[in-house]
Amino acid sequence: NGDMQFRSFDTVPNFIDLGFLGQILRSLTWPIFLLSGIFAILSPSLFFIPIGIYNFIYLSLCIVISKDYKNILVLFVILSIFGFIVSGFTSYIRYSLPILTLFPLLMVSKLK
Secondary structure (H helix, E strand, O other): OOOOOOOOOOOOOOOHHHOHHHHHHHHHHHHHHHHHOOHHHHOOOOOOHHHHHHHHHHHHHHHHHHOOHHHHHHHHHHHHHHHHHOOOHHHHHHHHHHHHHHHHHHHHHHHO
16 A cells, blocks of 8 residues: 655644554544545645535535434445545545545435
């Protein structure tokens, strides 16, 4: 598992020095960071602020619309798998955003 922190503004902890335990920690913390927007505070960059705000609003709307926490748990598990595999947070965002884009569409289609 190589270090995928390619950007200087990517200062979100990746726990790479902990080996397998670091991968577990990433898979548990990064989905929380991504969905809540906390990563914009941990890595103060103008590039991360709009994504952090969007993700916070996104999660809030998904919870209000679906009122089904099982869907959020499924999203968390999918994002955890990416967190386990990817070791740089900017790469993690890049791979997770298509899922975050499709997820509300799937939720709306289940409501109808």
